[in-house]
Amino acid sequence: MTRVFSNRSFPATRLRRMRKNAFSRLLVQESLLTINDLILPVFICDESNMACAILGMPGVHRYSLDKLMFYMEKVVHSGILAVELFPNIDDNTKDALASQALRDDGVVCRAVKLIKSNFPELGVMTDVALDPYTSNGQDGIVDSDGYVVNDITNDILAKQALNHVAAGADMVSPSDMMDGRVGCIRSAFEDNGFCDAIIVAHSAKYASSLYSPFRRAVGSLGNLGPSTKETYQIDPSNISEALNEASLDIAEGADAVLVKPGMPYLDVLYAIKNTLNVPTFVYNVSGEYAMVKAASMSGAIDEKSVVLEILLSFKRAGADVIISYHALEAAKWLTAG
Numbered sequence: 001m002t003r004v005f006s007n008r009s010f011p012a013t014r015l016r017r018m019r020k021n022a023f024s025r026l027l028v029q030e031s032l033l034t035i036n037d038l039i040l041p042v043f044i045c046d047e048s049n050m051a052c053a054i055l056g057m058p059g060v061h062r063y064s065l066d067k068l069m070f071y072m073e074k075v076v077h078s079g080i081l082a083v084e085l086f087p088n089i090d091d092n093t094k095d096a097l098a099s100q101a102l103r104d105d106g107v108v109c110r111a112v113k114l115i116k117s118n119f120p121e122l123g124v125m126t127d128v129a130l131d132p133y134t135s136n137g138q139d140g141i142v143d144s145d146g147y148v149v150n151d152i153t154n155d156i157l158a159k160q161a162l163n164h165v166a167a168g169a170d171m172v173s174p175s176d177m178m179d180g181r182v183g184c185i186r187s188a189f190e191d192n193g194f195c196d197a198i199i200v201a202h203s204a205k206y207a208s209s210l211y212s213p214f215r216r217a218v219g220s221l222g223n224l225g226p227s228t229k230e231t232y233q234i235d236p237s238n239i240s241e242a243l244n245e246a247s248l249d250i251a252e253g254a255d256a257v258l259v260k261p262g263m264p265y266l267d268v269l270y271a272i273k274n275t276l277n278v279p280t281f282v283y284n285v286s287g288e289y290a291m292v293k294a295a296s297m298s299g300a301i302d303e304k305s306v307v308l309e310i311l312l313s314f315k316r317a318g319a320d321v322i323i324s325y326h327a328l329e330a331a332k333w334l335t336a337g
Helices: 015-019 022-027 065-078 107-118 150-167 181-191 212-218 240-252 263-276 286-297 303-317 327-334
Strands: 038-045 051-053 061-064 082-088 123-128 171-174 198-205 256-260 280-284 321-324
Touching: 015 022, 038 065, 038 107, 038 327, 061 065, 065 107, 065 327, 082 107, 082 212, 107 123, 107 150, 123 150, 150 171, 150 181, 171 181, 181 198, 181 240, 198 240, 198 263, 212 286, 240 256, 240 263, 256 263, 263 280, 263 303, 280 303, 286 303, 303 321, 303 327, 321 327
Parallel strands: 038 061, 038 082, 038 321, 082 123, 123 171, 171 198, 198 256, 256 280, 280 321
Antiparallel strands: 051 061
16 A cells, blocks of 8 residues: 655655666766777887786786787777887986987887877877986976076977877877977977877876876886976966966967876866866876776775776866776776677
8 A cells, every 4th residue: 555645745856767777877977988988008118029918917017019009909809999109218228418318210110100000090199208318317408507498308208209190199198297399399290291190188187196107117217217207287276377288388388287186186187177178188197097906906995887987087087088007807807798
């Protein structure tokens, strides 16, 4: 028998009604994570017969070019649309002027050519920065006072980016945070006939403590030593500065902007996307990856559910694209059925 409580107060709106069944939950789902949202970072080196595990990043390796194609085949088979390349070069070849960054036969350019010749449909993005090449681990040319000189660095970055797109890179991602570097790179592209090359600017790259595993992977951690990058990366306290950076980068010719790191800066991601309404990337950085892996390996969390929740949070905050070391595993989970 149905009970009727004519004088009883009750909530007219019960939000749990839409949560009761799986179909209704899916019908009103606001954010969706798919394999098409992911870019996989890939570390490469100028060695041979190497697939070297990276300390602190379980499951992530640094590949020599003769091993890289086997890994790229796995990536393509997973359905991931694009990769981003990061080099590690011999310390003996590094110098204060990052001269190896300007070689058109360097490991990045050779890797780009190799990937595009074997997997032409796979998108290739390259990191444009000098820290893998400098003897001091900084992202630019340092003067006698230890200060990174902006405009001289920009000249080198533009030449580096030009080499990458000439080799076949579809996208470049300047991660140095020098003022005006997007404009310099865009001018170099236009002047040399690469008007369709995509620039994904690290517009909101913070001076974070979460980069250490990455710096170890590209070989800059030891060279940087106790020095910091606070004179060019954004103070973690600031958000309006990130908005200004992103606005300037778009005005200078960037096609997309990027927020880095990811999890601690969801507010920045949301603000940039909603203020500028431009393609917005987020980088789920090495320290974030390492923490999740460590917690998973200790049994403290379920890795799959936590990773997918983190990646979905980036989408909810406004990310169009997520660069993540979890991408290959996430692709498997997202397509598992």
